Amino acid sequence: MTEGDSRLLAMAAEIEALRRRADELERSEIELKSYLAAMNDVILVTDWEGRYLKIAPTSPELLYKPSDELLGKTIHDVLPAKVADEIVSNVRCALETQQVMSLEYSLDIGGSERWFLGTLSPMPEGRVLFVGRDITERKQIEDALLLKQREIIRTQAAALAELLTPLIPINDEIVVMPLIGIVDSDRAQKVMDALLTGIAERRARVAILDITGVPLVDTLVASSLIRAAKAARLLGTTVVLTGIRPEVSRTLVGIGAELSGIETYGTLQSAIAHAMSESMS
Incomplete structure (x- = not known):
């Protein structure tokens, strides 16, 4: 084989290698375009x-x-x-x-x-x-879930408020609100709102607030109860406080609470019995 023949063979091999590389590049380009299209x-x-x-x-x-x-x-x-x-x-x-x-x-x-x-x-x-x-x-799903969560929280809060400020009708004229647990400023406001709303809706003649289950009646609680009672009286409802313990009496005296027009009883049972007897008379 002559030297010229060797050069021709080398050039042919190089051209073939370049062709294969071009084919590979073309296939890679096609493959990349397919990836991008997907x-x-x-x-x-x-x-x-x-x-x-x-x-x-x-x-x-x-x-x-x-x-x-x-x-x-x-x-x-x-x-x-x-x-x-x-x-x-x-x-x-x-x-x-x-x-x-x-x-x-x-x-x-x-x-x-x-x-x-x-x-x-x-x-x-x-x-x-x-x-x-x-x-x-x-994001739309997250927003929908967030709205649902807020709605659930509002519903639970409303249900909890009803549990914290229950207004129980005894008959068409008498309602009872038994309070249990700590009463802070927020709950005191809810007590007043629930009491006044219930009185107005039922046109109750007597509303009994029972504080037997309130462990601590301080100045804030006592003042809130007196305000709620006075507001109820403006609606023509007689307010009765029950469950007043000796320490509660001292708190009421200490703040100079004006209890005129507000009846008091030691127990809820006695207050209900008295209100029922007056209702039937």
Whole structure:
């Protein structure tokens, strides 16, 4: 084999190698395009300034503007200032720390609010790969769950309020509110509201407040009970206090409570019996 023949064979081998590499590159390109076509994320490359350098052809409907109107511009040129500030801040943090950053943000896309989870990965040469995933459906579910949770809390609070301030009708004219447990300023207000509302709705002639189950009747509680009783009297209802222990009497005297027009009994049973006898007379 001549030297010329050897060179020809070498050139042919080199051409074949180049052809195979070209085929591999073509297959890789086709494969990459297939991957990108199957992705539903916004994928782009930006730099320290937040400039759009590259935009992958994935989910163009999720872009804030068409890609040809974004390339070469900065995020601040395009997006609302608050969102742009957050994204660019995370871009720079990713480059400074060489750590993956993430943030959630919302944009008006096509007239509706869309939520995104942005993941920012540092790349060589001061660039950042930004992947924005549409999480609108997840956010909607979270918001619905939050609303449901708040509704449950409101319902439970209302049920608890009824338990803390029960108003029990004895008959058409007599209602009883037995109080059990600590009475603070918030509960004292609820007691007054429930008492006055129940009296007005039932047009009760007698309302019995039983404080046998209240372990501590201090100045706050005593004052609140007196105010509730006086307010009920303005509605034409006779108020009866029961369960008054010696220490409660001392508290009432100590605050100079005006009990005129308010009947008192030692026990709830005796107060109910007296009110029933007057109701039947």
